[in-house]
Amino acid sequence: xxxxxxxxxxxxxxxxxxxxxxxxxxxxxxxxxxxxxxxxxxxxxxxxxxxxxxxxxxxxxxxxxxxxxxxxxxxxxxxxxxxxxxxxxxxxxxxxxxxxxxxxxxxxxxxxxxxxxxxxxxxxxxxxxxxxxxxxxxxxxxxxxxxxxxxxxxxxxxxxxxxxxxxxxxxxxxxxxxxxxxxxxxxxxxxxxx
Amino acid sequence: xxxxxxxxxxxxxxxxxxxxxxxxxxxxxxxxxxxxxxxxxxxxxxxxxxxxxxxxxxxxxxxxxxxxxxxxxxxxxxxxxxxxxxxxxxxxxxxxxxxxxxxxxxxxxxxxxxxxxxxxxxxxxxxxxxxxxxxxxxxxxxxxxxxxxxxxxxxxxxxxxxxxxxxxxxxxxxxxxxxxxxxxxxxxxxxxxxxxxxxxxxxxxxxxxxxxxxxxxxxxxxxxxxxxxxxxxxxxxxxxxxxxxxxxxxxxxxxxxx
Numbered sequence: 001x002x003x004x005x006x007x008x009x010x011x012x013x014x015x016x017x018x019x020x021x022x023x024x025x026x027x028x029x030x031x032x033x034x035x036x037x038x039x040x041x042x043x044x045x046x047x048x049x050x051x052x053x054x055x056x057x058x059x060x061x062x063x064x065x066x067x068x069x070x071x072x073x074x075x076x077x078x079x080x081x082x083x084x085x086x087x088x089x090x091x092x093x094x095x096x097x098x099x100x101x102x103x104x105x106x107x108x109x110x111x112x113x114x115x116x117x118x119x120x121x122x123x124x125x126x127x128x129x130x131x132x133x134x135x136x137x138x139x140x141x142x143x144x145x146x147x148x149x150x151x152x153x154x155x156x157x158x159x160x161x162x163x164x165x166x167x168x169x170x171x172x173x174x175x176x177x178x179x180x181x182x183x184x185x186x187x188x189x190x191x192x193x194x
Numbered sequence: 195x196x197x198x199x200x201x202x203x204x205x206x207x208x209x210x211x212x213x214x215x216x217x218x219x220x221x222x223x224x225x226x227x228x229x230x231x232x233x234x235x236x237x238x239x240x241x242x243x244x245x246x247x248x249x250x251x252x253x254x255x256x257x258x259x260x261x262x263x264x265x266x267x268x269x270x271x272x273x274x275x276x277x278x279x280x281x282x283x284x285x286x287x288x289x290x291x292x293x294x295x296x297x298x299x300x301x302x303x304x305x306x307x308x309x310x311x312x313x314x315x316x317x318x319x320x321x322x323x324x325x326x327x328x329x330x331x332x333x334x335x336x337x338x339x340x341x342x343x344x345x346x347x348x349x350x351x352x353x354x355x356x357x358x359x360x361x362x363x364x365x366x367x368x369x370x371x372x373x374x375x376x377x378x379x380x381x382x383x384x385x386x387x388x389x390x391x392x393x394x395x396x397x398x399x400x401x402x403x404x405x406x407x408x409x410x411x412x413x414x415x416x417x418x419x420x421x422x423x424x425x426x427x428x429x430x431x432x433x434x435x436x437x438x439x440x441x442x443x444x445x446x447x448x449x450x451x452x
Contacts, residue, residue, distance in 0.1 A: 024288035031295035038302035045309040058319040061327035129452065130434060132399020132411030134336075144399035144411050146432045146452070173413045173432055175397060193396055193413050194430060 065133055071097070071185035072143040072176050073128045079190070080126020080149045080172075084117040099181050100188035120153040124170075139180040144193075147172045324404045335408040336398040338444035339435045343412050346373065346446070347393030351384045351421070366438060366445040388421035401434070408437045408444065 055063070075097040081090055091110045095103060116122075126149040134142040149170040159166035177189035204210070209220045214228035223233050319328040326332065342364045349357035358377050365373045383389075393416045401409040412433040417426045436448035 021288060024292060028288055028291045028295060031292060031299060035295055035298045035302055038299060038306055042302060042306050042309060045306065056321075058321045058325075058327045061319065062321035062323065062325045065325070065327070130401060130411045130432070132401045134397060134399045144397050144413065146411060146413075171432070173396075173430065 061136075064138075065136060068133060068136060068141045068143060068178055068185050069131045071178055072131050072145055072187075075187045076128050076145050076147055076174065076176070077126050079187075080124060080147060082117055082122050082124040082151075084121050084123065087114045087117060097187055099179055099186035102177075102187050102189050120155065122151065122153040124149050124151040134175075140188075141178045141185065143176045143178060145172075145174040145176055147174065318405060320405065326403050326405055332400050332403045332408075335403050335437055335439075335444055336400060336410060339408070339410040339412055339437055339446075340395040340398050342437075342444075342446045343395050343414055343433060343435065343449075344393050346449070347414060347416055348391055349377075349384065350390040351388045352390070354381065354384055364446055365449075367447045369436075369446050369448050372449075390419045390421075392417050392419070406439050407447075408439070410435045410437065 075094065078090065078093045078097055081093075083090065091106075091114065094106060095110075098106060126147055128145060128147045130146040132144045134144055136142075149172065151168040151170055153168075156166045156168045173193040175191040175193055176187055178185045179188040180186075204217060207220050208217050209222075210216070211218050211225040211227060211230060211232070213230040214225060216225065216227040218225055218227070224231055318326050318331055320326050345357075345364055346361040349361070358381075361377070362370065362373060393414050396413045396415060398413075399411040401411055403409075412435050414431045414433060416429045416431065418429070419426050431451050434448075434450050434452065435446055437444040438447040
């Protein structure tokens, strides 16, 4: 024990212990600060997807798929909807849901279509049963549609009147190509798969 | 002290010279008998030491006294050490805090690494509703459905058992029972009519694809050929196939024609 320490009433090693204590307090503070920062970082990473405006890539892709399926279903139903008594709004609806090559073809064939359904007195109602996405990109998608239709026309009615088994039920398999125009998915190509 | 003085026959103002043992005045600084200087000895004496106590008395301390002294020293020691002890206790508490905080930092660091790694490098792009949007994953499910439909719906009277075995390996659960039942029903007819069915998958579309399940729309054409006949019968089908993913492989859990 040094005379100074003795006079001060300090036990041997107290000074060095006090030094160690100070260093340890400093390290505790530093570690506490680090732990706080790490905890804050964890919270930020956890809440980031909901805190940041907008959606994740997967969410956007799923929204796109839903939009494509909905558009395909809507245009397919419009396409299969036929009534010889009032074709103009039906044709107009299909044209409004289509674009590109299909729109041009349908527009060109619209006059013939109207005259045929009027001649045959055709009435048909379609039902879309399943829509499956074959391929999808940012602005183009290939979609497969299974649809049924109940058709009534003069030929079927005649067979029924003759007592023959006339089935107006139609089963379709379609491949649709949809193109994104603005924020809408529109039918740009339609192929029957047979 | 006074008893000792009375027993030695010394007056209160007298003391014995430590050098010649003659009686001298208590206040004397020099022995009048031997001329010894008495100041040096006085300076070394403890201020609390009674005048007249000889230096030889110190070794004569009783063990009890020594022990008492030691005891008092032991009693006083904690008072001296206490501040240091407190420091030691604080150091001990500090060590516990340090260890605890290091462990906490390690745990939080691990959690942060996991969260960042998960968000930056997800194994699958999955929407909140569970739909996997990753093209490669969806294509794998569609490809598996195509292969399975071709295999399950194709069989020949010549290789019926082998075809059935291959088809059986691709189905699971309820679909496996239905497959076995259907194959039992057609087995005899296939053999007797000597027919061969060849299924061609024309297209597959994904209705729904999650991490473990997929629902797919499949368009299939099946041609049936009878042995010795040139004609073929074509059947156009629409199927909804449900596939289940296990250990990275897709197997058919349900298959319905509609």
